[in-house]
Each structure stands twice: as structure tokens, then as C-alpha cells.
Amino acid sequence: MHAHNIHVIPTGKYGWVVxxxxxxxxxxxxxxxxxxxxxxxxxxxxxxxxxxxxxxxGKIRECNTCIKDSQKIKG
Incomplete structure (x- = not known):
């Protein structure tokens, strides 16, 4: 199954959701x-x-690509 990207967004007057x-x-x-x-x-x-x-x-202010530890490039 394909994994989907994750968003941190504001909710209501206070609070944040993932x-x-x-x-x-x-x-x-x-x-x-x-x-x-x-x-x-x-x-x-x-x-x-x-x-x-x-x-x-509501605008995207940061984007991070996260890789699994098993996918890290050895060097």
C-alpha cells in the first residue's frame, strides 16, 4: 500500500492537527x-x-522529506 504525505494544519482558533x-x-x-x-x-x-x-x-511554510532508517544512504 502506498503511504500518503502528512500535513500539520491549524484547527479552529487554537490547536493543531496531524x-x-x-x-x-x-x-x-x-x-x-x-x-x-x-x-x-x-x-x-x-x-x-x-x-x-x-x-x-493555511499556507505551507515548511516541507520535510522523511525517509525510513532502513532507506538511509550509507556513505
Whole structure:
């Protein structure tokens, strides 16, 4: 099964959610963006996908490509 990218987006007046593309519901809700980014990064690394961090305005302000440890290039 193909893994889908992950987005950290604002929710309501306060709070942040981690959403996986293609899923109807957010995986979790957090009080701070930092908490949501940490959780989203962990999930993105597990799945080997990209993490998109959105600002309060909804625009993407950061994008990180996360690879699984087993995919790291040895050098």
C-alpha cells in the first residue's frame, strides 16, 4: 500500500492537527504546533513520506522529506 504525505494544519482558533492525505479524519489534535510537528515528523519517518507544515493562514511554510532508517544512504 502506498503511504500518503502528512500535513500539520491549524484547527479552529487554537490547536493543531496531524492529517494524513487520503484519510477523512485527523490522526490527532495538539495544543501547540511544536507538538504536532514532532508527532507528524515521527509518523512521516515511519512511513517514509513528506511532512508539510502549514501556518495559521493555511499556507505551507515548511516541507520535510522523511525517509525510513532502513532507506538511509550509507556513505
Amino acid at each position: 492529517e494524513v492525505e487520503g484519510e477523512d479524519e485527523a490522526s490527532a489534535e495538539y495544543l501547540t504546533q511544536d507538538q504536532a510537528v514532532a508527532a507528524g515528523t515521527e509518523k512521516a519517518k515511519e512511513d517514509g513520506v513528506e511532512l508539510f507544515v502549514h501556518g495559521r493562514d
